[in-house]
Amino acid sequence: MIFSLGNKFKKTFTVTEDVYRGFISVFKDTNPLHTNDQFALSKGFNGRVMHGNILNGFLSYFIGECLPVKNVIIHTQDIQYKNAVYLNDVLAFEATVADIYETVNALVFKFNFKNAELKVVAKGQIQIGLLR
């Protein structure tokens, strides 16, 4: 097993206009919370709220592209959204190896995303397998 308990990985992600527009273009979620500043302001947010599942895209990128191995597959994941993410937010992502199931080549990362104010905007865990 190439990973050890407590291994940490860090990455910075930015919710750029391209990411935001791309998400809407692909998934067609144009709910006013995500597309209408006035609507979002009226609901107590600071502006259009970025789709929570954009963060799952970043998570996918982390697993697929940022680990020291490529033979990976996501088994399960869960994520809790704690604070809104806005356009152009720069998010600090950190993942820690929290559990290892060596005999079946699986491991669990606990992760979180923090915004520039160091507030956790989302956290969760993801279990991946290392393909033999």
Added chain:
Amino acid sequence: MEKSEILKTVNDIFIDVLDNEDIHLTYETTANDVEDWDSLNHIQLVVAIEKQFKVRFTAQEIQSWSNVGQMLDCIISKGV
């Protein structure tokens, strides 16, 4: 824990992981008897069982199981 109690817990894990309420495991049940008990789901089952009972199996142990009863015996052998 009694073996029957472990069987019930393992049965609940199978229902959850395989998303099939109709699963009724017995000591003699094998992978061939349970729909969707394939290699990927097997990993999920092992992980869920290890988590639930706070045990770790060796590869040799897992390979030695030919039915659910042997899996339960292995769990019991770890002091559950």
